[in-house]
Amino acid sequence: LPAEQEFDQRISAVMGIDMGATHTRISLLDRNKKTLDLSKIKTAEIATSDIFPNFKRLIDEKIKQHCLKLTAMVIGLPVTISKDRMKVLSTSNLQIDTQLFSELLVLLQQEFSCQVVFERDVNLQMAYDVHHNGVEDKIVLGCYLGTGFGFSIWLGEGIYTGAHGVAGELGHIPYGNEAEICVCGNPGCLETVVSGMNLRRYYEQKPQGYPLDLFFSQPENQPFIDSFLREGAKAVATTINLFDPDTVIIGGGVVDMKDFPYQYFLELIWVHCRKPLPAEQVHFIKAASSSFNGAIGAALQALKISR
Ligand SMILES: [Zn+2]
Numbered sequence: 001l002p003a004e005q006e007f008d009q010r011i012s013a014v015m016g017i018d019m020g021a022t023h024t025r026i027s028l029l030d031r032n033k034k035t036l037d038l039s040k041i042k043t044a045e046i047a048t049s050d051i052f053p054n055f056k057r058l059i060d061e062k063i064k065q066h067c068l069k070l071t072a073m074v075i076g077l078p079v080t081i082s083k084d085r086m087k088v089l090s091t092s093n094l095q096i097d098t099q100l101f102s103e104l105l106v107l108l109q110q111e112f113s114c115q116v117v118f119e120r121d122v123n124l125q126m127a128y129d130v131h132h133n134g135v136e137d138k139i140v141l142g143c144y145l146g147t148g149f150g151f152s153i154w155l156g157e158g159i160y161t162g163a164h165g166v167a168g169e170l171g172h173i174p175y176g177n178e179a180e181i182c183v184c185g186n187p188g189c190l191e192t193v194v195s196g197m198n199l200r201r202y203y204e205q206k207p208q209g210y211p212l213d214l215f216f217s218q219p220e221n222q223p224f225i226d227s228f229l230r231e232g233a234k235a236v237a238t239t240i241n242l243f244d245p246d247t248v249i250i251g252g253g254v255v256d257m258k259d260f261p262y263q264y265f266l267e268l269i270w271v272h273c274r275k276p277l278p279a280e281q282v283h284f285i286k287a288a289s290s291s292f293n294g295a296i297g298a299a300l301q302a303l304k305i306s307r
Pocket residue numbers: 171172182183184185186189191
């Protein structure tokens with residue numbers, strides 16, 4: 001063996017970074033998908049104009065702590081990303097210049113001599129869920145009802161990203177409230193009706209004697225909940241009739257709220273699924289909720305591109 005290899009005691013590892021609006025979570029996995037590290041910091045501390053030095057410091061620390069050789073890195077963001085996964089197209093959910101992200105990627109690749117790509121956060125949640133549920137070889141749809149209405153398409157081998165990298169914008173199909181402009185700039189997107197944002201807006205219309213987390217536990221909210229779930233179920237059924245999937249994963253912050261009527265939601269979806277197929281065969285899984293799933297999903301995706 002050449003001397004260099006003989007004395008290289010470093011552990012080969014991949015890094016997954018999930019950068020949310022509030023927290024940035026980090027996962028390190030070795031080649032056997034064993035977790036080496038899970039940690040989080042505040043996004044405001046690293047997503048500044050010094051984003052590269054901030055990332056470098058953070059990554060150097062992890063490399064030193066665990067004696068690692070990084071082979072790939074995937075950075076998840078709540079944004080749209082170019083087909084080649086090298087550029088951020090829009091950052092409506094993060095207060096930072098898109099150009100800074102593109103520079104960051106090139107600088108990280110040079111600094112750590114490993115492949116670095118971006119990915120949409122919802123696709124990383126999907127990567128985690130298909131792995132966790134052992135359905136990586138199936139056709140799987142992920143419906144994540146959180147602040148917005150996230151959606152992801154897994155076609156057996158991996159994520160379907162479309163011709164330009166931006167496939168799966170279920171939240172922005174034009175079946176919402178036409179009188180309203182969506183955060184994306186278009187009128188009447190589904191998210192103007194079916195999203196955590198709209199639920200919160202309804203909740204905040206008048207002073208309430210209970211926290212938002214208990215929204216689904218209040219009988220007086222039933223009329224709103226019924227129409228909210230019916231519209232959401234129509235959207236999910238539409239994706240099922242379009243894609244004929246093996247499995248549909250249902251999750252997100254709204255689904256995780258106390259007393260969310262999950263079984264009732266599935267019944268509403270069923271009403272609009274085409275019979276006999278795919279209705280009789282499609283299989284539903286409730287997503288496991290843990291704040292680190294996106295970061296672990298990012299590391300799992302990094303293993304796929306790692307040499
Ligand atoms: Zn929209």
